[in-house]
Amino acid sequence: MLLALALVVTACGNDDDDAEPVSTEEAAPPPTEAAPSPAPTPAEPERPQRIVSLSPMATEVLFAIGAGEQVVAVDEFSNYPPEAPVTDLSGWDPNVEAVLSYEPDLVVIANDANDLVAGLEAVGVEVHLSMAPNDLGRGYVSAIELGAAVGRIDEAQALVADLQAQINDALAAAPDVPVRIYHELDNTYFSVSSNSFIGAVYAAMGTINIADEADTDGYGYPQLTEEYVVEADPELIVITDLVGYTPEDVAARPGWGEVAAVRNGNIVVVNADIASRWGPRFPQFVEAVAEALQSVVAPVS
Structure with missing residues (x-):
């Protein structure tokens, strides 16, 4: 645009030698501010569809937050709730090949025995460590963290609120x-x-x-x-x-x-x-x- 304007000014000067030169800065229209780009909407994390739980504690939480439909196998001691898909998998002496036979996209564990984490991550399987909490507060946090890992954070927050209310009532009694x-x-x-x-x-x-x-x-x-x-x-x-x-x-x-x-x-x-x-x-x-x-x-x- 500035080049075109300069050519116009030059032509006018040739037509009228007495005409004052025109500044390109004065002739140029004021710059307009570009509209800010909308912030990208964060994508909802995909819920794992094939969860293997090797922790009886985590198994109970998973089903309580509605993730039971995502669980394809649980360890031998995960005896609650009754609908949990109990197998002969061991959480204390786990076997990587046995766990992988269920084609999981997420494995929830209570401890990293037998280098389980390294074995699973080596083939691209995500692992969530859900250890026993050492106090009540950490117990609430661990439930929220597990809910986030399986795409059920709202349900986990609701569970924690209910647990807090029940436990506080019992403590008060x-x-x-x-x-x-x-x-x-x-x-x-x-x-x-x-x-x-x-x-x-x-x-x-x-x-x-x-x-x-x-x-x-x-x-x-x-x-x-x-x-x-x-x-x-x-x-x-x-x-x-x-x-x-x-x-x-x-x-x-x-x-x-x-x-x-x-x-x-x-x-x-x-x-x-x-x-x-x-x-x-x-x-x-x-x-x-x-x-x-x-x-x-x-x-x-």
């Missing part, structure tokens, strides 16, 4: 008193400290967890001794329904007769799966403990 508590995982006296999501429940209820002092490395699952437990004198003992023994068996242990929980009959049995899995059924465990604590504080005569 528990007596806020320093009851000494012992959670027994098996007959070798493995327990849970406040550094685990199970122990975090006891801490939120204001109890004294006798395993805390023994958890020197902060792992969350210390192994105690029989003498340690007896000396700590717990007022409430919690065992699970999978240990193969009963409250009566615990009470009959040599030297346990004077333990407060044994003496007052405060040994409660909880569902092992519900108590050990962070997920949609976990509030039932919190409610069971709150009820047991009520019996300790206000025993029924």
